[in-house]
Amino acid sequence: MADTNDGRSFKRRDQLLEMEHEVRKWWDECQVFNAEANEQPPKEGDKFFGTFPFPYMNGYLHLGHAFSLSKLEFAGAYHRLRGANVLLPFGFHCTGMPIKASADKLRREIERFGNPPSFPSETDEIIIEPEVKPEDNNSQPDKFKGKKSKAASKTGKETYQWEIMRGYGLSDTEIATFQDPVQWLRFFPPLAVEDLKAFGLGADWRRSFITTDINPYFDSFVRWQMRKLKSMGKIVKDLRYTIYSPLDGQPCADHDRASGEGVIPQEYTLIKMEVVPPFPTKFGFLEGKKVYLAAATLRPETMYGQTNAWVLPDGKYGAFEINDSEVFILTERAARNLAYQHLSRVPEKHTCLVELTGQDLIGLPLKSPLSFNEIIYCLPMLSVLTDKGTGIVTSVPSDSPDDFMALQDLKSKAPFRAKFGIKDEWVLPFEVIPIISHPEFGDKSAEKICTDMKIKSQNEREKLDAAKKVIYKGGFYEGTMIAGEHSGLRVQDAKTLIRTKLLEANQAVVYSEPEKKVMSRSGDECVVALTDQWYLTYGESTWRKLAEECLEEMNLYSDETRHGFEHTLSWLNQWACSRSFGLGTRIPWDEEFLVESLSDSTIYMAYYTVCHFLQKGELFGSDTSSVNPQQLTDEVWDYLFLSGPEPESSIPLTLLRKMKREFEYWYPVDLRVSGKDLIQNHLTFAIYNHTAIFPKRHWPRGFRCNGHIMLNSEKMSKSTGNFRTLKQAIEEFSADATRFSLADAGDGMDDANFVFETANAAILRLTKERVWMEEVLGAESSLRVGPSSCYADRVFANEINFAVKTTEKNYGEYMFREALKSGFYDLQAARDEYRFSCGSYGMNRDLLWRFMDVQTRLIAPICPHYSEYVWKKLLKKEGFVIKAGWPEAENPDLTLQMANRYLQESISNFRKLLVKQSSGGSKKGKNNTTPQSKPTIGLIYVNEQYDGWKKECLNILRSKFDVQKCQFAPDQEILQALQQSVIGEEGNFKQTQKLCMPFMRFKKDEVITLGVQALDLRLPFGEIEVLQENLELVKRQIGLEHVEILSASDGDSVAKAGRHGSLLKQTPPSPGSPTSIFLTKEDMA
Incomplete structure (x- = not known):
């Protein structure tokens, strides 16, 4: 395959890209992501309707979009895998001024410098239009290569719009067409669809659309929404103070700003x-x-x-x-x-x-x-x-x-x-x-x-x-x-x-x-203007109470998110909803003005439910063969969304009823995923508008917010070149490795980190795992058959069950980094341990088949192409893995898991001690040096019951533990009990405290994971039995010819240590901590 200049091979990445291309063909042929409403209303968990704030279409989608979107995609894929009917629609936002401003800027450059333009050199005395460097580069997706013209680099000025368009890879002939704002709408959304398909987004693309009055269906929907709000008294006109751009001659809302978002x-x-x-x-x-x-x-x-x-x-x-x-x-x-x-x-x-x-x-x-x-x-x-x-x-x-x-x-x-x-x-x-x-x-x-x-x-x-x-x-x-x-x-x-x-x-x-400096995207410093304008009465007491009621019942997945919404509701009021410049829908009763870009995007999730009936899968709403946009009267919209009476309409009643049933089936929205920056505007607006227009049963159920994405621990920035479009990331890493790294980047409200090294490692892991499965399946006849019988089988089967249950919990809580850890990293580690533990006994065929089946399903929401390929090509399964159902699993045996951890940690400790002892030097005499013999015999001494001071500590903890409340008494009370105990009254209590408290803290922590049994004087498993059953593994792992497992309380067993028996006094064994003595053949002679 093609090599980079530094000699790195792209072979493995290209294998993933080829797999992904093949898998997407399978999906397209069967339209696996198209979602239809069932005849019967859904029960809880039967359906999942998730949405993502539609991105603004003045450039390509980038990894910032992909990071937030991945949270919705993983959630939807998880619910689909579990058997839910999942709808993930995706639209494109074109409302507002940035596209119009960029188109006008391009037109002015052509007027001044020609077509194609001949820009001035750095020595020419030309006044260049001011261009503002935004504080947040994610909000201005029109420059991403981090390259400036020679003049711009030396003068420190921003590049021309023409140069920005060249950065997109467009020819001069193509660039000139972008003087027309409509060209932006025609050009970028279809490319975004292709990028998202390559990403593996499980969207129902029939329901995609663009905004603005270019799409007559969405235009009609927004007009209905605005008339509805005005009729309720939620939109009024009055003089009010607002952030205003003198250059644009209109209010400057958050989405119109290069910097100063959220400033009031x-x-x-x-x-x-x-x-x-x-x-x-x-x-x-x-x-x-x-x-x-x-x-x-x-x-x-x-x-x-x-x-x-x-x-x-x-x-x-x-x-x-x-x-x-x-x-x-x-x-x-x-x-x-x-x-x-x-x-x-x-x-x-x-x-x-x-x-x-x-x-x-x-x-x-x-x-x-x-x-x-x-x-x-x-x-x-x-x-x-x-x-x-x-x-x-x-x-x-x-x-x-x-x-x-x-x-x-x-x-x-x-x-x-x-x-x-x-x-x-x-x-x-x-x-x-x-x-x-x-x-x-x-x-x-x-x-x-x-x-x-x-x-x-x-x-x-x-x-x-x-x-x-x-x-x-x-x-x-x-x-x-x-x-x-x-x-x-x-x-x-x-x-x-x-x-x-x-x-x-x-x-x-x-x-x-x-309150702080605000710069518009047009490049001027904004003022506060007293303007006569249409505005939404957010903050009005009755409406705010409804919004607070909605918020109270929503699942927000973090306290920080909830606090953000509560704070926003405490100050938000009177939002200007009209603009005089840009693209969008006209205010129905005052067509001199346009609906502002954050005001046409509050309830459009409802439009997704009927969009495919109206637009017939066409983005721009230009196919009017099914329903003419002029037929969409307010009475029709009321019937579809608000249980209004059947309208007198030329639209067939059967079609109206079908659309209404579609809305009633899917609504409300189960999950909306967004960056945290939209809490203070878009997301709160959505709550307000839903509570005003829809009945309570259709209010949104959950919002999940996340931080921004960094690349390799640095801020993603077009100006520095530390930036990737979604297409670039897929081409560089593949879709599934990109998704893998996005899942690994983080889940909370703090900024997450997309690490290139993680994405490259994912390429290696996924391709190596595929090769391993091919090898296993190719050598299937050599695997052990029959029921799982040995200790290693039981442990591995238990680890699979644990992975299924833990990963299910992590996905259910939308903690995707943890799901990746439990469903892939930890499960693979268990498989690797199993391979080694089986030794000459060999691995069990049925158990490996279960592992491959389970792992393929657990990773499917994050790496769907890879999983689908494995499912069909390697495992030869019917249907699609993305709909295969969550794997069944028994409740994991936590005691067995604890016993295995004890086994593995003990072996590790034995090995370290043996290495230390073996490298301890030679026996040196006065005139000669005799090499020390290598130990070949191991005596492992076990004490299965706590005694002495540890026993007393456990008795105290048991006496201070409330089983009903599942909590310990205050630390001071426990400390007092220790001081009054037999060991506390002996000698220096400070020394006793220093000895006992770490052990007691350790045991208290164990109670949290294991329950009150952690306070027993014995471990919940037989240590001698575990070590004895795995004696061959112990011998093989530490490299000894002969190993015995002995009880430290048996005199005859202790005698076997001979002169080395003093070690048992120096390091006495205790439950969970055996003592090992390594001997040479000479020692036993």
């Missing part, structure tokens, strides 16, 4: 601190207007304690027109946000009348609302942030450790004042004003905590942050106002009243900005 608007109160005339020369021309320093605060109730305002001395500010008479001084970033909140003379345009620095503002006299000081001054503070709030900060040193220390620095350090030209009268007369009584730190809480923490200056950042956290929390939630008209009121109650008064008096305005 942060609302402030903007305090209008009036600048007292006359104005400085630099903005003296503003005389006659009201000029304010606009300070953003989250604590308007503290304004009574203002002593000054803070600015960053070298910060950049400006005077911006708010209306005809008012000017705000603040940062340009804040002014840009205000312009989209109806706070600019020219809507959506911030007008700067003069640029200023913080130094220009120092010393300005101010009149500030609620302040007890008639005039305060603007002063410098070195820690003011200009990328948060407005860059103007009010100073309340009574309750802010930062303000207190900054003011103290100015008061106590004359050189510091001189540096910034600060007059004494701007600072020295101003004292701390008590306004809040803090339960712990009094009425000057900032001063008190700074003193307690020994904070010396405003530069001690860590200490100040810690102090602020303590003061703010205690002051707000437990503090009491002691100043102003609301004196005596709790602070948290007074806040709203004081804020309302400031707003009504026009002494403040509402201001909002993104």
Whole structure:
């Protein structure tokens, strides 16, 4: 086969690829994954309906998609193997702005640089359109080779869209067609289908579809959904604050962002601190207007304690027109946000009348609302942030450790004042004003905590942050106002009243900005805009209670996932569901707008159940021969999904009834698998929308969330090249080795790790196992026949039963890494041990057949191609392994398993001791050296019952174990019983404790796995009997001619050790720990 440049052969991988291709042909011929609803409603466990959030189609599928999807695929395959009727449909999402934005970007490049384009070299002075590097490369699947053009690499700029498309392997002629957004929809989804088929996804492809109004059937479904929600009052139109992209001219939802997913608007109160005339020369021309320093605060109730305002001395500010008479001084970033909140003379345009620095503002006299000081001054503070709030900060040193220390620095350090030209009268007369009584730190809480923490200056950042956290929390939630008209009121109650008064008096305005930086996929920094738009009333109390009720009854498979949903429900509200740019379905009653991409994807799982009747297996809904999309009225959808009356429709009633039965059979969704990042939007939206539209019996049953995938312990990144598309992974490793490594990558909410070495090892393991089975089957006549009789047979049969039961539990809990371990790794280890244990006696044919049958089924959900090939080609079984049924197994004998572990560990210990003894050197005399004879005889001494201090420890544990509750008394009580026991009263108790406690902890742990029998004075099996029955194995494993198993309590047996009998006193045997003595023939002479 073809070799790589470094000489590695692809022969084994190619064998797997050939097998996979052949197996998929078998599946396709028999349409094994097509799922049909039965006539009778399903009983619990009869059906399994699993879904996966449809991926966005602006590029190829990658291993990040495959990792999350594998969890659903493994779960569905497990249920199918058990005999359930399994439906795994798969659709493709095209709604939203990324495709349209990429198509438009490509069109602009062609307009500027030609077709094909001739891009500028690095020396050309060309302004390149900004391109944002996303924080999460998984969310932007349009660059994956980690290669930039020469110019882009040297300038650090992103590549052009044309170059991105070249990275997909497209020709220049093909790339030009992607100026049309529809081409993306026609090109990528069919390729995704092929990649997923090659992956072995057990999907019913008849039910696949794409979104947007290009698909008239799905378009009709979404319109029905939106009308239904509006009729319920769940969609309303109003002014609201939302994250907004000025470049795109519309709200920027999570899926429209290059960075900042999950960021929401942060609302402030903007305090209008009036600048007292006359104005400085630099903005003296503003005389006659009201000029304010606009300070953003989250604590308007503290304004009574203002002593000054803070600015960053070298910060950049400006005077911006708010209306005809008012000017705000603040940062340009804040002014840009205000312009989209109806706070600019020219809507959506911030007008700067003069640029200023913080130094220009120092010393300005101010009149500030609620302040007890008639005039305060603007002063410098070195820690003011200009990328948060407005860059103007009010100073309340009574309750802010930062303000207190900054003011103290100015008061106590004359050189510091001189540096910034600060007059004494701007600072020295101003004292701390008590306004809040803090339960712990009094009425000057900032001063008190700074003193307690020994904070010396405003530069001690860590200490100040810690102090602020303590003061703010205690002051707000437990503090009491002691100043102003609301004196005596709790602070948290007074806040709203004081804020309302400031707003009504026009002494403040509402201001909002993104709580963190948000970049749109178009490359601009987003603002918060006050927009008149359609939005879903998530968070409304009655609706939220329904969502919480649904969540309460769902299986979420981890506490972390549940906490994530509970947190999201606690803050989520008012989600904008309309957009003016991109692709999608039009708002039915306001067709100027499109349905936002996260709002058309909340209940589409219901559409899967009837899609194949409407679209007839065609992705785009262009075959209208069965049902015309215009026939799908709201009455039809109500009948299909909401038990509405039979509609007056030209659609045949028999077809309507069939579709309705299909929905009623499959719904609700049993499992939806997703990355954890969708908890805060898509998955929670799905809960909300299901509870609004569907009756309780159709609410989702379970969501399973996982972390992201890393490649070889590093973040998957297109920019670094540490990235694989799904197709690349399959070509490099094969589908089953890829699936094997995905299963091994991890199951929890933490980020998992896809290791190339694991995938390569899987190739070797699977192909070697196939060869071994072929050899066994080819030499079947030489195998031992008849019932399983020897000890090794019983142990191996027991290990198979254990693997069946344990793997069933692991699959059932969707712990696929553990299922891989118990159903493949551990089972193969048991087989290898069996091969060696049988020795000349030979392996049992029926037992090996059972092993091959069981292993093939247990690994089938993870490696279905391999298992199917083995099932048909090697084992010559009928039907398909993917539907063969879960293997039957008796409950494993845990005592036998324990006995075998004892046997194997004992042999290992014997071998290590013998090696150590044999390499102990020579017998040396004064003048000669005599080589030491090699031991050939082994005496194994067993003590089958605990005695001495261990017996006393077990008696104590038994007395402190509650059989009914299956739990031990507290450790302190056990320790006290030990101290009062016979061994505890002898000598130094600390030494006794050091000796006994490790043994007692070990025995307590054994109780968890073995039950209370672990506290018996004897092991649950006969040690001498086990060793005696496996005497030949012991001899063969440690390489001795003669071995005897002896009782340490029998005097005649002890005498056989002769002069070596002292070893039995030095290392006395105890239950589970035999003592071995190795002798030479000379020793026995």
